[in-house]
Amino acid sequence: MMRLTGIGASEGVAIGKVLIFHQEELEFPKEKFLSSETAESEIIKLEEAMKKSKTQLISIREKVRAKLGDDKADIFDGHILLLEDEDLMDEITAKIKEDGLKAPYALKEGIDGYCEMLSQLDDPYLRERVADFQDIGTRWLKNLLNIKIKDLSNLEPNTIIVTNDLTPSDTAQLDLENCKGFVTEVGGKTAHSAIMARSLEIPAVVGTKSIITTVKDGEDIIIDGDEGEIYLSPTPELVKEFEVKRLEQINAIEELRKLKDLKPITKDGHEVEIWGNIGKPEDVEAVIESGATGIGLYRTEFLFMNSDHMPTEEEQYRAYRAVVEKMNNNPVTIRTMDIGGDKELPYLDLPKELNPFLGYRAIRISLVNKEMFKTQLRAILRASAYGTVKIMYPMISSIKEVRLANQILEECKAELDAIGKRFDRNIKVGIMIETPSSAIIAYKFAKEVDFFSIGTNDLTQYFLAVDRGNEMVSDLYSAFNPAVLEAIQKAIDAAHNQGISISMCGEFAGNKDAAELLLGMGLDAFSMSASSVLKVKNKILECNYTDAQKYRDLILSKDTTEEVIESLR
Ligand code: PEP
Ligand code: MG
Numbered sequence: 001m002m003r004l005t006g007i008g009a010s011e012g013v014a015i016g017k018v019l020i021f022h023q024e025e026l027e028f029p030k031e032k033f034l035s036s037e038t039a040e041s042e043i044i045k046l047e048e049a050m051k052k053s054k055t056q057l058i059s060i061r062e063k064v065r066a067k068l069g070d071d072k073a074d075i076f077d078g079h080i081l082l083l084e085d086e087d088l089m090d091e092i093t094a095k096i097k098e099d100g101l102k103a104p105y106a107l108k109e110g111i112d113g114y115c116e117m118l119s120q121l122d123d124p125y126l127r128e129r130v131a132d133f134q135d136i137g138t139r140w141l142k143n144l145l146n147i148k149i150k151d152l153s154n155l156e157p158n159t160i161i162v163t164n165d166l167t168p169s170d171t172a173q174l175d176l177e178n179c180k181g182f183v184t185e186v187g188g189k190t191a192h193s194a195i196m197a198r199s200l201e202i203p204a205v206v207g208t209k210s211i212i213t214t215v216k217d218g219e220d221i222i223i224d225g226d227e228g229e230i231y232l233s234p235t236p237e238l239v240k241e242f243e244v245k246r247l248e249q250i251n252a253i254e255e256l257r258k259l260k261d262l263k264p265i266t267k268d269g270h271e272v273e274i275w276g277n278i279g280k281p282e283d284v285e286a287v288i289e290s291g292a293t294g295i296g297l298y299r300t301e302f303l304f305m306n307s308d309h310m311p312t313e314e315e316q317y318r319a320y321r322a323v324v325e326k327m328n329n330n331p332v333t334i335r336t337m338d339i340g341g342d343k344e345l346p347y348l349d350l351p352k353e354l355n356p357f358l359g360y361r362a363i364r365i366s367l368v369n370k371e372m373f374k375t376q377l378r379a380i381l382r383a384s385a386y387g388t389v390k391i392m393y394p395m396i397s398s399i400k401e402v403r404l405a406n407q408i409l410e411e412c413k414a415e416l417d418a419i420g421k422r423f424d425r426n427i428k429v430g431i432m433i434e435t436p437s438s439a440i441i442a443y444k445f446a447k448e449v450d451f452f453s454i455g456t457n458d459l460t461q462y463f464l465a466v467d468r469g470n471e472m473v474s475d476l477y478s479a480f481n482p483a484v485l486e487a488i489q490k491a492i493d494a495a496h497n498q499g500i501s502i503s504m505c506g507e508f509a510g511n512k513d514a515a516e517l518l519l520g521m522g523l524d525a526f527s528m529s530a531s532s533v534l535k536v537k538n539k540i541l542e543c544n545y546t547d548a549q550k551y552r553d554l555i556l557s558k559d560t561t562e563e564v565i566e567s568l569r
Helices: 039-068 070-083 086-097 103-119 129-144 168-172 192-200 236-259 281-290 301-305 313-327 363-368 370-386 399-418 436-440 456-464 471-476 482-498 512-521 530-542 545-556 561-568
Strands: 002-005 007-010 013-021 159-163 179-184 204-206 220-224 229-232 273-278 295-299 331-335 388-393 428-433 451-454 501-504 525-528
Touching: 007 192, 013 179, 013 236, 039 070, 039 086, 039 103, 039 129, 070 129, 086 103, 103 129, 159 220, 168 192, 179 220, 192 204, 192 273, 192 530, 204 220, 220 236, 236 530, 273 281, 273 530, 281 313, 281 530, 295 313, 295 525, 301 313, 313 331, 313 370, 313 388, 363 370, 363 399, 370 388, 370 399, 388 399, 388 451, 399 428, 428 436, 436 456, 436 482, 451 482, 456 482, 482 501, 482 512, 482 545, 482 561, 512 530, 512 545, 512 561, 525 530, 545 561
Parallel strands: 013 159, 159 179, 179 204, 273 295, 273 525, 295 331, 331 388, 388 428, 428 451, 451 501, 501 525
Antiparallel strands: 002 229, 007 204, 013 220, 220 229
C-alpha cells in the first residue's frame, strides 16, 4: 500500500480502479518510405484504420444520443462524413502509391493538408471544422499506429481517473455514471477542473505531483477529497474503513437535507440569500434540489465550450430560457462568456499566450468581437422575458469597459425593440469584482451598475499574484489572506454606501469555515456549487449576526493568513 498527498479539491471519498488518462505520443515507424511493404498492404491498413475509427464514432454517437439527445448526437454524423471524404482518401493513397510513403506518414500529411485547406476557406462554418477534423485525424492515426484510444465518455464501472490535468472540456464529456473521482498532477482548489468536480459532486484530489508514474492502470485506489489523500493498493481493512466513512458522509448529507426549505436566517433574525452556481442548464436541478433560491452565477462559457461552433443566438436563447423557466421567477445571474485563462475555445482560434490569465480573456474578448457579444446579449435579453434575469460582466478592470459594454447592451435592446421581441426593460446589470482595480475603486464602479458579485477565485490570484491553478504556489493561495479579506470588505462597504446589493460567487462563498466571517462583513448573498448550499445554510442558521460582526473585527485585525485561520478555529 502507498499513501500520497495532494490538494483536496472536491469533497467525499471514492473507492475504485485507476484509469491513467494522458495523451500518448504518436510513435511513427523509423523508416518513412516503403521498403519491404507493398503499397497495397499499406492501403489496406489505412482503410481498416478508417473503418475502425468509423465504428468508434458511431458507438460514441449512440451513447451521446442516449445521454444528451439527437442534437448533440447528429454532430457525429458530420464527423463521419469528414472521415469518409473520398477526395481525401484519394490524396492519401496517392502519397503511398506515387510518393512511396508509409501509411502513417501519408495519412499525417493528408490530414495536415486538409486542415490547412479548411482553414483558408471563406465559409466560417467550414473553417470551424478544423478542430473537429484534427480530432478525427488523430483518432484515425492512432488506430493505424495501434495506439489505444482512451475515451472519457465511456468508462468501466468504478473508474478513478488519474491524469496530468483535466481540462474543462475533458470534464464536460465525463461518463458520470462510472467516473467515481479523479486525481490530477497539477492544479489548485479553484482551477476550473476542480470547480467542475464540485458541481458534479465527484470527489477529486489535485496537485498530486508525479502520480502518473507511480500508479498502474487498473490498480485499486482510494481517494479522500476532504483530506487531499490517496491510497494505492489499499489493504482490505483500509477499504472497509473508507467504506464506512463514505456511508457516514452520505448519511450526513441526508441529515442536512432537512434544512432544504428553511430560509437562511441567523438566530437574531438577519436574513441572507443562498444561491447556486451553474455551468449548464442541466445543473439547475441540483440547485433547486439543494433549496437555493436563485442562480448567482451561470458560467455561460461552458455552452460555448461544449459546442463545436459558435452557438447561435437561437441556441443560446433556448439554453438561457430553459434555466430561467426552471428557476420560476427566482433570480438568474447570467454571466457573459469568460473564455481565456484556463478555458479554451478551439473554433475561436485564440493565440497561445505567455500569461493567459493576464491576457485576452472574458470581457476583453467580448468587447473586441462585438457581433459575438451582441449575439449573446440579445439571447440573454430575450430570455429575460421569462423570469428574473440579471446580466453580469466578467473580469472588469476599468470603468470604461462597463460603459462600453452597457452601450452595446443598449444597442441590443433597440434592435430587439425594432423587431418586436420582448425583454425585461428593468433588467439589472452588474459586474464581477475579481480584479484588484475593481475592488480598490469599487465605490466608483458602484455608481455605474446595479449589483456586484465578488469572484474570489480570480480576486485572490490577482491580489496575491499567485496563479490559481499552479500547485507549486498553492500554499500561498488563500482568500483568508488579510489583503484579500480587506478587498472584500472594501467592495461590500462600497456597494452598501451606494445602495446596491453584493453577492459572492467565488469558491470562498461555499466554504463553510468562511460563512460567519462573510456574514459579519455584511455580504448579502452567497452563491456556490449545489453541493455546498446546505452546509453553508447550516452554518448561517447557527450564527448570530451581532456576534458575527464582532468576530469580523477580530479577524480583520490579524496580520497573516495563518493567524486568520488560527482564529477561525
Ligand atoms: C471567480 O473568479 O471567483 C469566479 C467566480 O469566476 P471563475 O471561477 O469562473 O473565474
Ligand atoms: Mg473569475
